[in-house]
Amino acid sequence: MNMTISAPTKALARMEARLFLREPAALFWTLGFPLIILVAVGAVPSSREASRSLGGARFIDVYVPVLAAFIIAMLALNALPPVLAGYRERGILRRLATTPVSPTRVLGAQLAVQAAAAVVALVLVLAVARIAFDVPLPSEPVGYVIALVFTAAALFGIGLTIAALAPTARVANAAGAVLFFPLMFFAGLWLPRAEMPAGLRHVSDGTPLGAAVGALQDAASGSWPGALHLAVLAAYGLAFGVLAIRLFRWE
Amino acid sequence: MPVISVEHLRKQYGERVAVADVSFAVEAGEIFGLLGPNGAGKTTAVECVAGLRVPDGGTVRVLGLDPHRDGAELHQRVGVQLQASELPERMRVGEALDLHCAFYRDPADPDRLLDLLGLTEQRGVAFKKLSGGQRQRLSIALALVGNPEVALLDELTTGLDPGARREAWALIRAIRDSGVTVLLVTHFMDEAQRLCDRVAVVDRGRVVALDSPAELTASLGVPTLEDAFLALTRPDLAELLDR
Ligand SMILES: Nc1ncnc2c1ncn2[C@@H]1O[C@H](COP(=O)(O)OP(=O)(O)OP(=O)(O)O)[C@@H](O)[C@H]1O
Ligand SMILES: [Mg+2]
Numbered sequence: 001m002n003m004t005i006s007a008p009t010k011a012l013a014r015m016e017a018r019l020f021l022r023e024p025a026a027l028f029w030t031l032g033f034p035l036i037i038l039v040a041v042g043a044v045p046s047s048r049e050a051s052r053s054l055g056g057a058r059f060i061d062v063y064v065p066v067l068a069a070f071i072i073a074m075l076a077l078n079a080l081p082p083v084l085a086g087y088r089e090r091g092i093l094r095r096l097a098t099t100p101v102s103p104t105r106v107l108g109a110q111l112a113v114q115a116a117a118a119v120v121a122l123v124l125v126l127a128v129a130r131i132a133f134d135v136p137l138p139s140e141p142v143g144y145v146i147a148l149v150f151t152a153a154a155l156f157g158i159g160l161t162i163a164a165l166a167p168t169a170r171v172a173n174a175a176g177a178v179l180f181f182p183l184m185f186f187a188g189l190w191l192p193r194a195e196m197p198a199g200l201r202h203v204s205d206g207t208p209l210g211a212a213v214g215a216l217q218d219a220a221s222g223s224w225p226g227a228l229h230l231a232v233l234a235a236y237g238l239a240f241g242v243l244a245i246r247l248f249r250w251e
Numbered sequence: 252m253p254v255i256s257v258e259h260l261r262k263q264y265g266e267r268v269a270v271a272d273v274s275f276a277v278e279a280g281e282i283f284g285l286l287g288p289n290g291a292g293k294t295t296a297v298e299c300v301a302g303l304r305v306p307d308g309g310t311v312r313v314l315g316l317d318p319h320r321d322g323a324e325l326h327q328r329v330g331v332q333l334q335a336s337e338l339p340e341r342m343r344v345g346e347a348l349d350l351h352c353a354f355y356r357d358p359a360d361p362d363r364l365l366d367l368l369g370l371t372e373q374r375g376v377a378f379k380k381l382s383g384g385q386r387q388r389l390s391i392a393l394a395l396v397g398n399p400e401v402a403l404l405d406e407l408t409t410g411l412d413p414g415a416r417r418e419a420w421a422l423i424r425a426i427r428d429s430g431v432t433v434l435l436v437t438h439f440m441d442e443a444q445r446l447c448d449r450v451a452v453v454d455r456g457r458v459v460a461l462d463s464p465a466e467l468t469a470s471l472g473v474p475t476l477e478d479a480f481l482a483l484t485r486p487d488l489a490e491l492l493d494r
Contacts, residue, residue: 011353015346022341091336098301098331099397100323101354 008101012109020113026079031121033074034067038125042133054194057221061136062192064129065216069151069187069209071121075114076155077176077183081162083110086169093250103250111156118152139222147215147225150233154208157240164247186210193217205229208236254279254314254401254432255300261308262295269295271456274309282423282433284443287453288484293436294334296453297405300434301331313401327356330399332390334406334436340379344370344389347378348396355397364392367422369415383410391419395426402426404435408442420446440477450476454484 005013020026041047047059054062084107087093093103129135138144159176166172185191187209193201204210211232215225253276262270270292277283285293298304299311302318302325311318316325338347348361365371368388373381381389387410394402407423408416416439423446427433437443443450444464452460452467460467460483464476471479481488 008354011350015342015350018346019339019341087339091333092338094303095333095336095338095393097303098326098329098333099351099354100326100356 009105009109012101012105013112016106016109016113017116020079020117023079026117030071030074030079030117031124034071034121034125035128037070038064038067038128039132042129048133054192057194058135059192060129060133061220062188062194062217064125064135065213065220066188066192067125068122068148068216069212070184070189071125072118072148072151072155072212073180073183073187073209075118075121076152076159077162077180078173079117080110080114080156080159081166081172081176082169084160084163085166085172088163088249088251089168091251097250107160114156115152122148136220138216138220140219140224143219143224144216147212147219147230147233150215150225150230150237151208151212153237153241154212154233155236157237157244158208160244161240161247164244164249183207183209187213206232208233211236252315253277254281255283255434256312257296257300257309258311259309260296260299260306260311262292262299262304262306268456270299270306272309273451273453273456273458275451275458275461277432277434279432280427280430281448282427282435282446284447284450285434285436285453286438286440286443286450286480291453291484292456293453294405297331297403297434297436298333301329301403302326303331327397328399329401329403330394330397332394332402332404332407334409336390337386338378338389341377343375343377344381345374347389348392351393351396357398359396359398361396364395368392369418384412384415387411388415388419391422399431401432401434404433407435407437408439416442440475440480444476452480452483459483 041063042060047063049058050056051059087106093106096103096106126137130137158179162172162175166175186204186207193204193210193213196204205214205228211229215229215233218225255277257276258274260270260273273292273296275283285296287293295304299306300313300318302322305319313325314328318325344365345361348364352358352361365374368391370385370388370392373385378386391404391407394404408419411419420442423433423435435447447464449461449463450467451458462470467479468474468476471482473479473482
């Protein structure tokens with residue numbers, strides 16, 4: 001099997017990476033902001049004490065997976081869609097279609113850059129949480145990575161669908177933002193899933209970010225991510241992935 | 252064999268017929284102009300030649316290739332400047348050239364192209380900070396970066412100042428002299444008259460005249476190509492014409 005990446009694809013990925021690094025807003029919201037939340041939460045002493053309502057866990061321990069989901073959702077719903085919709089709106093994809101390089105490659109390059117940004121941001125959050133607040137690294141690392149991959153599939157599927165449907169970068173931006181906060185609510189950004197009333201938690205289990213945080217929390221505390229959560233994420237990934245492919249237009 | 256041949260091309264968007272019936276052939280080393288009023292279907296025809304749109308009828312061949320089916324090979328050998336297409340806002344001029352160089356088998360020297368298009372000083376400038384004319388020049392540079400055998404240029408000099416326009420003409424003549432076949436769209440009749448070996452006038456999706464600028468003006472008994480163009484496409488303006 002030929003696994004080499006062609007020179008044009010590499011050049012595109014390098015270019016997209018540089019452009020990403022030149023967007024101060026994207027850098028702040030994906031790399032800076034999750035760390036700020038982490039430090040703000042960790043600075044509250046009670047977040048570092050075992051809590052009965054969390055089944056004896058510390059708030060900060062269950063909150064790190066919420067931040068992991070936050071990072072992926074920020075990239076997939078807020079960073080990616082306006083870039084791609086803008087590329088279409090401004091004829092950038094069309095220009096690419098006149099070169100030997102297919103516009104699909106720019107999609108691939110974007111996803112690669114977003115994935116790399118997610119990895120950097122996640123490592124930063126896990127490292128700061130470990131060093132500053134004694135949050136143990138995920139005790140089921142393979143399960144954690146699997147949960148991350150399923151989460152990324154679900155959210156990037158949704159993000160690509162927004163990019164496919166939005167006629168302009170502005171609309172894509174608004175749509176991403178409108179989805180982001182309700183989805184993050186179910187992830188437990190404001191109220192931990194363990195403290196949600198049972199009915200609300202069941203709803204959360206069926207949302208992409210609720211399922212993501214459920215799977216990540218399981219893996220963080222040493223068990224395998226639950227089949228239900230992985231299945232929910234896979235279903236979102238598959239449904240929205242297919243939808244995005246069917247709806248995406250180059251112009 | 253012509254380098255570009257378009258026979259009975261037809262293309263519609265939904266109910267709207269953009270190109271009804273267009274035929275022309277461009278010979279090797281020729282500079283061929285497509286002229287016509289706004290909405291005549293020039294861009295649509297060029298996009299069919301470039302393989303960006305699939306014709307609803309007729310045949311298009313470029314370098315013996317079917318633009319739709321053999322797109323990958325075609326795009327190695329044909330450079331395209333689109334009427335409306337931008338670059339990412341924060342991409343710099345030099346970066347855009349280097350990136351596009353990486354797309355082609357046999358790219359041109361980016362520094363030389365920047366020099367030819369008077370963009371050397373803008374090398375480090377982001378796309379969003381370029382003036383309209385500078386964007387246009389960059390767009391021409393990107394069409395030529397692959398050392399194409401055929402150049403398709405939609406509104407080559409729109410937005411250029413008179414000096415830059417003359418430079419663009421010199422550049423087009425130079426690439427033609429090096430063997431490149433050029434199909435260009437323009438609204439400037441002086442440009443077509445001086446630059447093009449032959450022109451096709453398109454009106455409402457049909458070719459209404461096809462000849463060298465000199466023959467066209469002579470056959471209509473008018474002094475300039477602009478008068479010929481107006482006589483062909485705007486007979487309602489007859490009393491406004493200089494005859
Ligand atoms: N993407 C599109 N969708 C629907 N209609 C279109 C599209 N592009 C062009 N048209 C229509 O097709 C017709 C021909 O358009 P085209 O852009 O080919 O004209 P043109 O000769 O290039 O005009 P101009 O000189 O203004 O650039 C116009 O009536 C236009 O409204
Ligand atoms: Mg046009």
